Amino acid sequence: MRLRALLENDALGLRLLGGSDELDRGVRGVMTTDLKDPSRYLSGGELVLTGLAWRRVAEDSEPFVRILAGAQVAGLAAGEAELGAIPEDLVEACSRHRLPLFAVNESVAFATITEYVVRQVSGERAGDLAAVVDRHRRLMTSGPAGGGPDAVLDLLGSDLDLRAWVLSPTGRRIAGSTAGSAGSAAGLPAATAAALAGEHLAAVRAGRRAPHRVVADGATYSLFPIRNTGRGAVPPSHDVRESVLSDWLLAVEADAGDWPAARLDLLQGVTQLIAVERDRREAARTVRRRLAQEVLELVQTGAPPAEIAARLRVAAPVLLPGLGTAPHWQVVVARVEWGADSGVESGPVAQSLLEEMLVDPVANGPDTADRIAVAHNGEEAIALVPLPALAAPDAAEDADAAPADEGLHADALLESVRAPLSAGLADDGRLTLGVSAAVHSAEGLRGALEEARHARRVAAARPGRVCAAGHHELASHVLLLPFVPDDVRRAFTARLLDPLRDYDRRHRAELIPTLEAFLDSDGSWTRCAARLHLHVNTLRYRVGRIEQLTGRDLSRLEDKLDFFLALRMS
Template identity: 80%
Template sequence: MRLRALLDTDALGLRLLGGEDELDRTVRGVMTTDLRDPSRYLSGGELVLTGLAWRRDAADSEPFVRLLVQAGVVALAAGEAELGNVPDDLVVACAHHRLPLFAVHESVAFATITEHVVRQVSGERAGDLAAVVDRHRRMMTSGPAGGGPDVVLDLLGSDLDLRAWVLSPAGRLIAGSKVSGPALPADACAGLAAEHLAATRTGRRGPHRVLLDGTVYSVFPIRSGGRSPQGARDVRETVLSDWLLAVEADAGDWPEERLDLLQGVTQLIAVERDRRDAARTVRRRLAQEVLELVQAGAAPAEIAARLRVAAPVLVPGLGAAPHWQVVVGRVEWAGGEVEGGPVAQSLLEEILVDPLATGPEPSDRIAVAHTGDEAIALVPLPAVVTEHDGSEYGIHADVLLESVRGPLSAGLDDDGRVTLGVSAAVHSAEGLRGALEEARHARRVAAARTGRVCAAGHQELASHVLLLPFVPDDVRRAFTARLLDPLRDYDRRHRAELIPTLEAFLDCDGSWTRCATRLHLHVNTLRYRVGRIEQLTGRDLSRLEDKLDFFLALRMS
């Protein structure tokens, strides 16, 4: 704002004492001080308010004004409450340095002037920023990406002092301003996402006011393609996929200009969201082709060849052929009016990204297809080059569930369910069909539970479940291979005879003496072999459940 505008505002009660020719200077901030040397706290462009407590005699005015001018101050306003008027020596010093000087009537509080200046300057800066945002949006829609959400969030932080973050519906931090201070904690992200989804399901218009741990946030929906709330036939089609913009401020006190600016920011981020969705189109198609081969019972060599061709797109940067996991998801709504497949596809693409990761890079390695109401994700894992030690790696169903259950439950309200099934990692294309059936069966186990969001992993397909007649043969074979393949591989490399040892140990009902006698081994050698079996498989042969699993695996192999 201009100094002239301050003088024209009667409510401020300012009286000009000098500097008539400098009233077109621009005010960019305000500071109140009675320090003899406040220069270290000035950055330039301020209107300085002072009660004159720094002045002991006339000789103090000249150095004080000189320091202000050197710091880039645009004007000085001196209060009359302390001395009854502004001293002549201060008027002379300001005239000498061409620094405009105002007198502030004793009835006017400095806080009143400060509030007026901050409000006006903020409005001006918001207008400037709106122009920048609009130009940035035009660049992104007409050419290459202009830096993504982080750029405009940095502008909000630097120009309007607004801390802002882009979040996914599951509470993942997608982007945040680098000038906004520390990143938003994971529990705050989840809480904001949950409150936003709950408000969206009630039909309330954004922004939504959220109070978390004593801090007020305003949450703005980011609708794909700039779509209006009425753009979808049913809010359930998009509630689990739309991003959100969280701002650490109470937008209820904002003028229309600032609200319009933030709406423009959400539209700009929506352009970036659409760009990322478009980039997933090829991965979706490749995943669909691979899964069609798997479901059709194609030869493993044919599936492996297709994966090699697709690898540069499905697994950019991973290099060697990875191991794979399959995750199956299903979104179901009461009434069945909403098609669940596309919703589940978007949701899997989101929740399979590490909740602690930011930016687009992690999602470049997730390929999700959908058939009917079911979404199927092919998740590559880096090939494990060390010897198998029985530990689990990759996606764990319980960890996945814990990271998304809170926010998604709020979006599902009382008429929706999400169920997820996670397979074990498989080491080749030959195991993909078994992994797919395993993930599907695990999802059915999850669906039998209570709760809005449920997940189950391959670990929960215990041997007694595998005996049920409706369990697919591929699931049984995957179970057997997962339990016995580490032992077979070890025997092949070391000629350790772990498989024969396991069979004999089970036939002898776990008796160390009888088993050692049958195998013509010392008991200590037998104990070593059994310990190696337990280490490689992660099982405990003193437990009845694990003995039963091994017994059935050996009989089905």
């Protein structure tokens, strides 16, 4: 319980004489004493009740209060039956030592207060907490059959009636209850999880002591950090920015400020056990990171496409087990930047964060991150994302109408994580991302990398703590700028015209010549049809097919300009 609860109970008749800013202190017990030095009987967190029999002169108050403050008691309640009004010297001593002081009306027995406090702080279930911790440890160390964090959290529910979830820094549910209280359908809504993650990140950046107390959607949660303790863990004296965007948290639906020390120790032990699972998953990413690094080095050094394709064939079974055909690939580039002279190495921070962001948000199994390969190159993290090839359609017409806009989208990538990540970045950090178009071969991978990098630079020019840009935003007016790399221009041209070339090759449909004639005719249906010796309805069919394959609209000036430039650069 908290000290302020004593004032909320009118039956106790307590008046606050000092320490109003300390009323959130937790009370873990109660002790009645009139000894001048009761320190041997204090363990911290007690509400001390005294009848003031120990006070003979005003000078007695200072040493008595100093002893209580040194023992870290929660507060002092002094009875008025012995001396009448509480002496001013005691009020002043409590003020100096920031010890909350209550006056107990002479009509209220100490036994009434004691009974109330004991009833409040002993509400936890009976049982051997050490045995509970041991059961958790056996589950976590018994291999895959142990069930991982979910089994630990199930025990918290069964043994201590606590609903709890393990969350990522973005609010993704890693483990925990999927059933709501009283039979409700949802465990922890995604919006609530994101809000809790944001509150946790803000508290960590502000240096507040854990557990952090948060009220969300009418419920109180206590948030415990889950630190990285394995290989690569940062030392306790590290800059918090090195880990704030990668550490997990344990969210418990309860107010931990009211808990006794034993229960707090139990939850701290649980976070340490879950940290073991976090370290195991971190180690499992080593192979995927190495694959990404190898492919990235080949691409950046200008290796032959055949060599890159061979490496991709090796990577595909690891990232997409059971896949029968080579997937398409997409590149995502991320950069985390802190304030000037921060001294924080940002590459690993961006790498860990990008791995988390690319996990399927609706999945929470142990292998949800097994399909993401992220390398870091200096201050930049680069993700190689495999996209399963589109399922074979039933008819050729369906194949022709396959969506040209597959894969990840920058806006969707940030939709649910912008708020919590902004809290973690606080007022001195920025995250910018760039997303390339999907490429179908090793030849296009270098262009995709440059495209993603340029998109990230476009995002960096925008205001805000978290920004992203995709390949769609590399419009023609941007490509006209002289600093845009040739690879980006080629990627833009290929993305716009390759679907038409493929269609022409399969069907001899002459969509590319039709597009050129249509633009040269300034979009006039009659002049273009006459130039091509076609019926206007046939021309309309071809133009409709061009729009369907590319996702563009030839009635829009912007799309006409993009096609015009793509044809001139091809």
